Amino acid sequence: MRVIIAGGGIGGLTAAMALHARGIDVQVYESVVELQPLGVGINLLPHAMAHLQRLDLLDVVLPLGVPTAELCFFNRFGQLIWREPRGLAAGYPIPQLSVHRGHLHMALLAEARRRLGDAAVLNAHAVQTFREDESGRVMVEVLDRVADRTVTETADVLVGADGIHSAIRQHFYPDEGPPSWQGDILWRATSRWKPFLTGRSMFMAGHLPHKFVAYPLSEVGDDGMCTVNWIAELDRRAFGMTSREDWNRRGNFNDFMPHFEDWVFDWLDIPAMCRQTDTAFEFPMIDRDPLDRWTFGSVTLLGDAAHPMYPIGSNGASQAIVDGLVLADALVQDGVAAGLARYEAERRPRTSQIVLSNRKHGPERVMDLAEQRAPSGFTDVNEVFAPGELEVVAAQYRQLAGFDLDSILKGGK
Numbered sequence: 001m002r003v004i005i006a007g008g009g010i011g012g013l014t015a016a017m018a019l020h021a022r023g024i025d026v027q028v029y030e031s032v033v034e035l036q037p038l039g040v041g042i043n044l045l046p047h048a049m050a051h052l053q054r055l056d057l058l059d060v061v062l063p064l065g066v067p068t069a070e071l072c073f074f075n076r077f078g079q080l081i082w083r084e085p086r087g088l089a090a091g092y093p094i095p096q097l098s099v100h101r102g103h104l105h106m107a108l109l110a111e112a113r114r115r116l117g118d119a120a121v122l123n124a125h126a127v128q129t130f131r132e133d134e135s136g137r138v139m140v141e142v143l144d145r146v147a148d149r150t151v152t153e154t155a156d157v158l159v160g161a162d163g164i165h166s167a168i169r170q171h172f173y174p175d176e177g178p179p180s181w182q183g184d185i186l187w188r189a190t191s192r193w194k195p196f197l198t199g200r201s202m203f204m205a206g207h208l209p210h211k212f213v214a215y216p217l218s219e220v221g222d223d224g225m226c227t228v229n230w231i232a233e234l235d236r237r238a239f240g241m242t243s244r245e246d247w248n249r250r251g252n253f254n255d256f257m258p259h260f261e262d263w264v265f266d267w268l269d270i271p272a273m274c275r276q277t278d279t280a281f282e283f284p285m286i287d288r289d290p291l292d293r294w295t296f297g298s299v300t301l302l303g304d305a306a307h308p309m310y311p312i313g314s315n316g317a318s319q320a321i322v323d324g325l326v327l328a329d330a331l332v333q334d335g336v337a338a339g340l341a342r343y344e345a346e347r348r349p350r351t352s353q354i355v356l357s358n359r360k361h362g363p364e365r366v367m368d369l370a371e372q373r374a375p376s377g378f379t380d381v382n383e384v385f386a387p388g389e390l391e392v393v394a395a396q397y398r399q400l401a402g403f404d405l406d407s408i409l410k411g412g413k
Helices: 010-021 046-054 058-064 101-116 167-172 270-274 316-359 362-373 389-401 405-409
Strands: 002-006 025-029 041-044 065-067 070-074 080-085 097-100 125-132 138-144 149-155 157-160 180-193 201-207 210-216 226-235 281-287 299-301
Touching (some): 002 010, 010 046, 041 046, 157 316, 299 316
Parallel strands (some): 002 025, 002 157
Antiparallel strands (some): 041 097, 138 149, 180 281, 201 210, 210 226
């Protein structure tokens, strides 16, 4: 069996290594001429980490980030709403990891080339068109952007892992249009700052769409500081989205900092931390509607090409990684037609539910509820929420996303 993957991002590279590990011939084509370590922090949830462990990638990935010990939700006054342990601290057999997206991407790229060979993962090669022949194999035309020539390749399966602006997806859904934007903008950056809370805590404060998120990406250095990833979020519908998202678009601090100047908590001075860097990147918060079909003959979708979602609940990269392992298992066990059907049956309903849940703010809705019920703050969170209400919200989302403890211990996907 031969598989061509369009897209050399985190999902595409993980899928390639999973397929290769099962003896499948894989070719990855990435349209970008030179891949760069772009982006800022992301989180890999325990189910994604368990799949990386299956691929013997933990030694590659773990040194890149910080195992998360807890997730905390605060209101805009810095008052604790909910705290839950995460990863090893929650009894999982594998950590949750906070890591720089670009560093993770470059590490996976290097490892994929080491395992598959340099020629199996090619930059500057864009899938242009494709069609199935009479036997069901896929004829793929690929543009070599450096040599400016087109070559035709043949495979048993074509996987569109080419992101939220997927050309493969657009082929099947030509009238879909641009991604959906409801008005929120994220400003993302890193600063060197003192450890806060446990030193391995990820927190979210405020409420949508006036929210702040931060977590460490590095261990504490000799200077007593660590690299902290932070995200400021605001509703900017009144200003509009001027152009499509870009990993390298620099934001203007004057657009968001005035809204967070008084967010000085007894456990963290947010404006002071933000001022430790002069570069923040601006991203619109976008997704796409869930599809009722990913697979057409021998062509299917994966990762953001299949299910782009709001960056809520740390699910983007994690779900793409899970996609790749499930796809590889299904193709090996069931063959092309039945395997693709099984892959979609396992992954599409779950990821569709996550997309829709994230639009309702996923587990972060506890902050919205706190703002609605106690807009001036509170002295006792138990007076704001009914007994067990917070636990239910957190547990439901873990189960929906597939990283509840029982699923991980049972090896669930």
